[in-house]
Amino acid sequence: MEKDGILKLERLVEPKAYLCKMVTNRCRDLFNSARKRREQYFGQWLPEPLLTPNDESFESVVQGELLSYAMLVLLERLSLTERAVFVLREALGFEYADIAELVGKSEANCRKLISRARGKMGITPDEPVNPEAASEEWVRRLLAALEQGNVDMVVSMLAKDVVLVSDGGGKAFAAVHPIESRDLVARFLLGLIRKTPHYEGGVHVEMRDINGQTGLVVRSGEGIVTVALMHVERNSIRNLYFVRNPDKLRHLLK
Amino acid sequence: MVAIKGLTCIVIGGGYAGINAVKAIRKTFKGQASKRTLRLILIDKNPYHFRKVLLFKPAVGDEDITIPLTRLFPEGVEFVQATVTKIESGERRLLCQDAEGNKNSIKYDFLVLAVGSVVRQPDPDQGGMALASLDAAWKIREAWRANIKEAVKEKSAKERQRLMTIAVVGAGISGIETSAELAYFIREDAVLLGLDPSAVRIKLFNANKRLFPAGPAKVGLKLERSLDACGVTTLHGSRVLQEKEGALTLSNGETMSVGLCVWTLGLLPNPMLQSIGLPITPEGYVIVDASYRVQGAQGVYSIGDCARIVDPASGRVDGKTCKEATAQAARLGKILSADIAGHPTPPHKEFIYFFCFALGPEQGMVWTHQWGLDIIFTGKLGWRIRKFTWDSASLLK
Ligand SMILES: Cc1cc2nc3c(=O)[nH]c(=O)nc-3n(C[C@H](O)[C@H](O)[C@H](O)COP(=O)(O)OP(=O)(O)OC[C@H]3O[C@@H](n4cnc5c(N)ncnc54)[C@H](O)[C@@H]3O)c2cc1C
Numbered sequence: 001m002e003k004d005g006i007l008k009l010e011r012l013v014e015p016k017a018y019l020c021k022m023v024t025n026r027c028r029d030l031f032n033s034a035r036k037r038r039e040q041y042f043g044q045w046l047p048e049p050l051l052t053p054n055d056e057s058f059e060s061v062v063q064g065e066l067l068s069y070a071m072l073v074l075l076e077r078l079s080l081t082e083r084a085v086f087v088l089r090e091a092l093g094f095e096y097a098d099i100a101e102l103v104g105k106s107e108a109n110c111r112k113l114i115s116r117a118r119g120k121m122g123i124t125p126d127e128p129v130n131p132e133a134a135s136e137e138w139v140r141r142l143l144a145a146l147e148q149g150n151v152d153m154v155v156s157m158l159a160k161d162v163v164l165v166s167d168g169g170g171k172a173f174a175a176v177h178p179i180e181s182r183d184l185v186a187r188f189l190l191g192l193i194r195k196t197p198h199y200e201g202g203v204h205v206e207m208r209d210i211n212g213q214t215g216l217v218v219r220s221g222e223g224i225v226t227v228a229l230m231h232v233e234r235n236s237i238r239n240l241y242f243v244r245n246p247d248k249l250r251h252l253l254k
Numbered sequence: 255m256v257a258i259k260g261l262t263c264i265v266i267g268g269g270y271a272g273i274n275a276v277k278a279i280r281k282t283f284k285g286q287a288s289k290r291t292l293r294l295i296l297i298d299k300n301p302y303h304f305r306k307v308l309l310f311k312p313a314v315g316d317e318d319i320t321i322p323l324t325r326l327f328p329e330g331v332e333f334v335q336a337t338v339t340k341i342e343s344g345e346r347r348l349l350c351q352d353a354e355g356n357k358n359s360i361k362y363d364f365l366v367l368a369v370g371s372v373v374r375q376p377d378p379d380q381g382g383m384a385l386a387s388l389d390a391a392w393k394i395r396e397a398w399r400a401n402i403k404e405a406v407k408e409k410s411a412k413e414r415q416r417l418m419t420i421a422v423v424g425a426g427i428s429g430i431e432t433s434a435e436l437a438y439f440i441r442e443d444a445v446l447l448g449l450d451p452s453a454v455r456i457k458l459f460n461a462n463k464r465l466f467p468a469g470p471a472k473v474g475l476k477l478e479r480s481l482d483a484c485g486v487t488t489l490h491g492s493r494v495l496q497e498k499e500g501a502l503t504l505s506n507g508e509t510m511s512v513g514l515c516v517w518t519l520g521l522l523p524n525p526m527l528q529s530i531g532l533p534i535t536p537e538g539y540v541i542v543d544a545s546y547r548v549q550g551a552q553g554v555y556s557i558g559d560c561a562r563i564v565d566p567a568s569g570r571v572d573g574k575t576c577k578e579a580t581a582q583a584a585r586l587g588k589i590l591s592a593d594i595a596g597h598p599t600p601p602h603k604e605f606i607y608f609f610c611f612a613l614g615p616e617q618g619m620v621w622t623h624q625w626g627l628d629i630i631f632t633g634k635l636g637w638r639i640r641k642f643t644w645d646s647a648s649l650l651k
Contacts, residue, residue, distance in 0.1 A: 071625040084635060091624035092608060092639075098651070102638045129625065212626050 042170030044178060046241055047072050048248040049210045049227045069211040070231030070239055073165075074121040081105075082117040089114050090129045136214040138232055139207060143216070146193045154189060158182045159236040164189075169245030172225070185240065217252070224249045260291040262361065263590070264348065266338050267368035268298035268323045269306065270647045271558025271579035275366050276331055277649060278587025294330065295360070297350065298323060299337040304388070305648050307576060310432040312391035313516075314439035319388070326649055334360075341365065341531045343551035364553045364590060367532070367540060368583075371521035371559035371574065381497035382423070382515030385432060394516055398440060401513040406447050416511040418444070418453050421502050422486075422518060423494045425460035427575075429518040430477060431612045433458045436516075437485040438614040456486045457512070459494050459504075466621075468573075469609060470628055473621045477611060480632075484614050521574060524560050535562050544601040545589045546582065555589070557582040565604040572604055576647040581605045610640040 049069065075083055084103055088094045096114075100107040115125065123129055138157075145153035164185045168174025179185050204219045210229060218226040227249060231239040243249065263279060265272050276296050283292045302320035311317040323333050336350035336358065347361045373386035383394050398420060405417040420440070422433040433456045441451035458481065465474035465481075465488060478488050493505035497515035504510070523538040533541045533549050539562035541549045546561065548554040557563070558579040563572040572578045582602070589599040608622045618637030622629050631639060645651045 071627050075627075084631070087624075087629055087631075088639075091622055091629055092606070098642060102635065102642060 042168075043174055043176040044165045044167050045076075046165060046167035046243050046245075046248075047076055049215065049229065049243050049252065069213060069215070069229040069241060072211065073239070073241060074123075077120045078117050082113050082120070085110050085113045086117040135232075136207065138237075139214045139216060139230070142230075142237070143205065146189055149190060149193070151186060151190060154186045155182055157237055158185055159233060159238045162237055162240070164240040164242065166242040167245050167248065169247060171246055172244040174242065174244045189240075224252055227252065260293055261363045261594070262293045262295065263364040263366070264295045264297060264360065264362040265366040265368060266297050266348070267370055267558070267560075268296055268300070268303045268326075269368060269370045269558060269579070270576045271368035271370065271560075271583050272296065272298070272366070273303055273323075273326055273649055274580045274583030274647070275368060275557065275586050276327060278584045279366075279590055280330060282587040282591040293332070295332045295334060295362075296323060296327065297334045297336055297338055297348075297360075299335070301333075301335050303648060305644070307428075307644060307647070309385055309388075309391050310428070310435045312388060313385060313394045313432065314435050315395075321648060321650075338369070338530070339526070340529070341367070341551070341554065343531070343548075343554050346553060362553070364594075365555070366586065367530075367548070367554065367556040367560060368558040368579075369524045369526065369560050371523055372525065374519040374522045376496075376517050376519065379496065380517075382421075382517050384517040384519065385428065394514070397514050398436070399443065402440065402443055402447060402449060405449060405513075412511075415453060415455070416500055417513040418449070419455040419457065419512045421457050421459060421494065421497065421510070421512045421515045423459045423515060424518040424520060425458050425462070425465055425488065426518065426520055427609070427611060428520070429458055429460075430465065430481065432516065432518055433486045434481060434484050434612065434614040434617075437481075441485060452485075454485060457510075458486050458488045459492050460488055460490045461493050463490050465490075466609070469607075469621055469623075473619075473628065473630065476630065476632075477613075477619060480613050480617070480619060484617070521559060527560055532556070537562075545593075545599040546586055546602065555586060557586055563602055566601055568604060570604055572602070577608060577643065578605050580647050610636070610643050612637065612640045 047069070075086075078086060081103065085099055088099045088102065089096070094102070096107050096110055100110045103110065105113070118125065121129075142154070142157055145157065160182055161180065162182055162185050164175070164179040166174035175188075179188050202220070203225070206217050206219070207214055208217045209215075210217075210227060213229065216226075216228040217224055218228065225244065227243045229241045229243075230237050265275050265279070273296075276294060279292070279294060300320075301324075302322050303326055305319040305321070308317070308319040311319055327333065334350075336352045338348055338350045340349040342349070346363065346365075347359050348365065349357065349359050351357050373384060375384045375386055376382065383390060383397065385391060385394060401417040405414045408414040408417060418440075420436060422429050422436065437454065437456045440454045440456075444451045444454055464471055465477045467474070481488055494515070495503045495505055497503075497512065500511055500513065502510040502512050502515060523534075525538070527534050527538055527540060532551055532554065535541055540556040540560055542556050542561050542563060543549065544564070544566040546555045546557050546563065548556050559574045563578075563582065564570065565572065572582070585600055585602065592599045606622065606624075609620070611619045613619060613636075616634055616637050618633075618640035620631040620636045620639045642651065
């Protein structure tokens with residue numbers, strides 16, 4: 001993107017202004033088209049899981065894709081400007097007045113943008129932003145509880161307001177709406193485990209390093225069918241993400 | 255009861271650590287002004303605060319990167335222009351010498367040593383020019399300007415190319431920023447002189463395998479791509495041995511024709527620390543505890559590039575850049591007032607991981623790591639954040 005800009009640049013009278021404009025427009029186009037795709041998406045939308053640490057592809061937070069899955073899911077809900085002001089405030093601790101100057105908006109506007117961003121991410125005003133990726137230990141414990149069909153154990157590991165989001169993209173079976181509440185999520189998970197014998201050749205679950213954390217890769221005879229990631233908060237599972245859309249899993253096979 | 259008396263606090267060094275320490279100390283003492291009066295003295299060998307991190311600017315243009323210290327602190331702070339030579343901590347006094355060579359001694363109750371670092375220079379027989387001082391920056395600018403003027407008249411294509419080629423040796427933040435800036439401004443001048451701007455070659459020599467070893471590989475890669483886009487070629491794992499009459503010799507035996515060789519080799523602790531009378535590490539940094547107190551010297555603190563500061567929680571040594579210096583200075587204000595009041599002092603905490611790079615005019619990149627994410631700002635916003643950090647470190651914000 002930047003390269004194209006430089007090539008044309010040399011032929012232009014006002015290269016700098018042109019370059020800025022071109023890059024801005026291009027980013028906006030990319031962003032808008034991504035958003036449009038998401039609006040027309042069937043069911044819940046989740047970002048593509050990335051294997052780590054070998055995957056070095058990346059863009060900036062202001063433009064797109066990152067590591068820790070839970071945070072990524074949250075940031076994906078924000079507009080470009082919201083992301084920028086949110087990160088300046090929450091990650092770098094800038095003052096509102098300084099943020100206003102940096103992004104060229106009024107201070108009041110920046111406060112609004114940040115509070116809207118927090119709202120969209122489901123973070124209350126005085127709650128620190130700190131989604132914790134589940135450790136390997138956690139993932140192992142949950143798997144063991146599920147395999148033993150230990151309902152009480154599974155329930156005890158889930159937060160009261162746990163949310164499970166599945167992304168099938170209209171191409172794989174997935175819950176169209178998020179599953180909320182401890183009981184429903186526990187029932188759903190145990191149901192999944194009971195269903196596994198119906199897959200041809202059975203399923204194989206393995207732990208992999210995904211988006212810088214431990215995730216589960218579920219394979220059947222047809223290949224990878226699900227990637228599951230979770231986020232732990234105050235010692236219980238707050239979010240579960242099931243990526244099932246085959247388009248988002250294909251790159252993991254390589 | 256303790257008698258109420260005035261206290262004298264001296265800050266040595268008007269660099270980033272020093273001026274921010276003065277500001278922080280004034281701020282914390284304002285609240286307690288009724289209890290004790292504070293005489294605050296700032297000593298620097300120069301009459302100005304030198305915005306060292308912008309040293310690449312006078313290497314390409316006319317920008318003034320000094321700010322008179324009396325302008326930064328028009329009131330409430332006494333300024334003494336002198337070079338400090340010795341600290342006699344037993345007597346709580348320091349010895350210094352003014353610009354005319356007159357020797358003096360000054361008593362203190364509290365002393366903050368922030369004499370910073372000096373730029374590492376190559377041996378004189380290695381040739382080239384080190385970006386080490388204002389004077390050196392001006393000379394570098396003169397040299398490349400003379401070169402491209404000569405290139406206009408030059409008939410031989412090979413010689414013309416040599417004149418339009420610059421080697422920047424050392425690919426730390428300073429080398430990265432300097433090469434991006436040189437690429438931009440030399441091209442601009444080349445256009446004005448009717449030369450082909452794409453013939454301007456800036457080669458950045460990196461002894462490491464990649465750029466920015468302090469951060470993830472992808473950030474180094476992204477930086478390299480951005481440099482490439484502004485006309486800077488990065489050569490990894492290559493060491494320059496010397497530059498002589500336009501020929502650069504590399505450690506692998508290769509030679510290369512260049513019009514100019516600019517060294518940006520990083521920093522060394524201020525050599526005067528060796529003889530100032532305080533304990534130093536074998537590398538030459540002042541030894542301090544977690545509250546910046548100098549070992550065995552009552553009332554003496556040290557921060558910034560000249561001190562070796564360790565986070566007691568993680569055991570990591572603090573970096574030697576402006577952001578650490580300013581964060582330490584802010585904490586020092588609280589430490590001093592706590593020490594005076596006999597309260598527990600806040601211990602040092604390492605600064606969040608956060609790096610900025612300028613990549614030519616109005617272009618920059620910022621990297622931080624939070625929430626398990628690599629967060630990167632690029633382009634204009636990256637540049638604005640970069641500029642913001644420069645300005646706030648020099649109290650211009
Ligand atoms: C070319 C260059 C580029 C850099 N780029 C960056 C960057 O991009 N980002 C970044 O964060 N950091 C950068 N740094 C590092 C940064 O400049 C230092 O970390 C910072 O200056 C440290 O501040 P300080 O106050 O400790 O020391 P200094 O800034 O070195 O200040 C020391 C002060 O003490 C005074 N002094 C010294 N000896 C005496 C004496 N005996 N008596 C009286 N006064 C004395 C000096 O005149 C000076 O004013 C760069 C450094 C250089 C040289």
